[in-house]
Amino acid sequence: MGVCTLTFVVLCSMVVFVVGGEEGLAASFIFGDSLVDAGNNNFLPTLARANFRPNGIDFEATAGEPTGRYTNGRTIADIVGELLGQANYAPPFLSPNTTGKAILYGVNYASGGGGILTQTGRIFINRLGLDVQADYFNITRHQIDDLIGKSKAKEFIMRKSIFSITIGSNDFLSNYLLPVISMVEKMSETPNDFVDHLINHFEGQLKRLYSLDARKFVIGNVGPIGCIPYQKTINQIEETECAGLPNKLALQYNSKLRDLLVQLNQELPGAKFVLANVYDLVMELITNHKKYVSMARQACCGHVGDDRFNFFGLVKRVAVMLETIDLTSSVKSIVALIMAYVLMLTCIFPPRQRPLIIVSPFPISFS
Ligand SMILES: *[C@@H]1O[C@H](CO)[C@@H](O)[C@H](O)[C@H]1NC(C)=O
Numbered sequence: 001m002g003v004c005t006l007t008f009v010v011l012c013s014m015v016v017f018v019v020g021g022e023e024g025l026a027a028s029f030i031f032g033d034s035l036v037d038a039g040n041n042n043f044l045p046t047l048a049r050a051n052f053r054p055n056g057i058d059f060e061a062t063a064g065e066p067t068g069r070y071t072n073g074r075t076i077a078d079i080v081g082e083l084l085g086q087a088n089y090a091p092p093f094l095s096p097n098t099t100g101k102a103i104l105y106g107v108n109y110a111s112g113g114g115g116i117l118t119q120t121g122r123i124f125i126n127r128l129g130l131d132v133q134a135d136y137f138n139i140t141r142h143q144i145d146d147l148i149g150k151s152k153a154k155e156f157i158m159r160k161s162i163f164s165i166t167i168g169s170n171d172f173l174s175n176y177l178l179p180v181i182s183m184v185e186k187m188s189e190t191p192n193d194f195v196d197h198l199i200n201h202f203e204g205q206l207k208r209l210y211s212l213d214a215r216k217f218v219i220g221n222v223g224p225i226g227c228i229p230y231q232k233t234i235n236q237i238e239e240t241e242c243a244g245l246p247n248k249l250a251l252q253y254n255s256k257l258r259d260l261l262v263q264l265n266q267e268l269p270g271a272k273f274v275l276a277n278v279y280d281l282v283m284e285l286i287t288n289h290k291k292y293v294s295m296a297r298q299a300c301c302g303h304v305g306d307d308r309f310n311f312f313g314l315v316k317r318v319a320v321m322l323e324t325i326d327l328t329s330s331v332k333s334i335v336a337l338i339m340a341y342v343l344m345l346t347c348i349f350p351p352r353q354r355p356l357i358i359v360s361p362f363p364i365s366f367s
């Protein structure tokens with residue numbers, strides 16, 4: 001099989017990198033968007049910010065202070081690092097404290113609003129696209145050479161570091177599918193051409209990281225972005241339905257991404273690309289929510305300041321409801337994160353329609 005696909009990023013990376021690895025993980029290098037931003041945007045003049053309450057209220061490392069993560073607690077990247085035995089969370093690249101030996105735990109380059117394409121996320125005024133994130137990794141790469149010596153550094157990056165990349169949603173939501181702003185692009189590029197353009201650009205970025213010695217990759221695909229309330233609202237469709245074009249684009253991208261990862265696994269010696277199938281996981285929650293626990297209908301934007309609510313979704317509420325269910329805290333946080341994902345970007349424009357919130361303990365086993 002060319003590419004390991006499980007519905008679940010943590011499981012998948014554990015299977016590949018922990019069960020198979022004898023010496024464990026040293027560093028986690030994290031690339032992506034708001035799903036995994038650990039605070040880079042705090043250091044940018046941008047509209048895409050999360051360093052205010054109630055974000056962070058369940059983040060133990062800061063005793064509930066917001067960090068810039070778009071969630072009540074840890075991001076999925078923090079959780080993966082923890083499950084792989086990391087002592088510290090990878091710190092944000094732009095933090096002045098991310099210097100010296102701190103970078104040997106890994107570094108987080110992710111930025112809310114960022115995408116594969118550099119122009120993605122313009123509406124936020126500022127964000128780090130994946131090209132810039134790779135430039136920054138290049139800087140870190142040289143710093144690691146200086147810290148531990150060239151040959152040790154190569155070994156450290158190749159064998160003991162994991163590269164997770166969670167990106168792509170904004171290239172659709174905050175670029176191609178933006179009303180008005182993207183008119184010019186849409187007229188000059190068919191959906192098919194746009195997806196090819198994204199995949200080609202992403203291929204170049206992955207090869208660039210490979211040339212900097214990255215070998216173990218976990219790549220997230222794009223979720224069912226037509227099911228987020230903001231897309232339902234602008235497409236004026238029923239609450240129970242999902243917008244067709246955004247989901248079609250996501251599926252088209254995901255299918256080409258899978259082919260790309262199969263190809264890169266064959267083409268690049270020593271590289272291991274794992275696909276994290278975000279789409280199917282979130283779709284399962286949306287389609288079969290009745291199988292899981294309970295439902296709530298709340299608008300997210302009207303409740304900023306209320307502790308139960310997060311600007312990007314009812315993350316805290318989800319977490320609270322999950323308290324009653326016997327789950328490990330990792331699973332809870334992941335489910336909460338997925339909920340935040342489903343609701344992601346719904347608040348850029350005030351929703352005319354109440355988002356549908358699904359609360360669910362997804363049946364995941366960590367054994
Ligand atoms: C950097 O570390 C110092 C000392 O631990 C801390 O007081 C400060 O808040 C940190 N700065 C940032 C931006 O994290």
Ligand SMILES: *[C@@H]1O[C@H](CO)[C@@H](O)[C@H](O)[C@H]1NC(C)=O
Nearest residue numbers: 134135138139208209211212
């Ligand atoms: C990394 O940075 C160096 C020095 O700035 C540059 O020469 C090199 O081309 C860069 N490599 C990649 C893969 O970006």
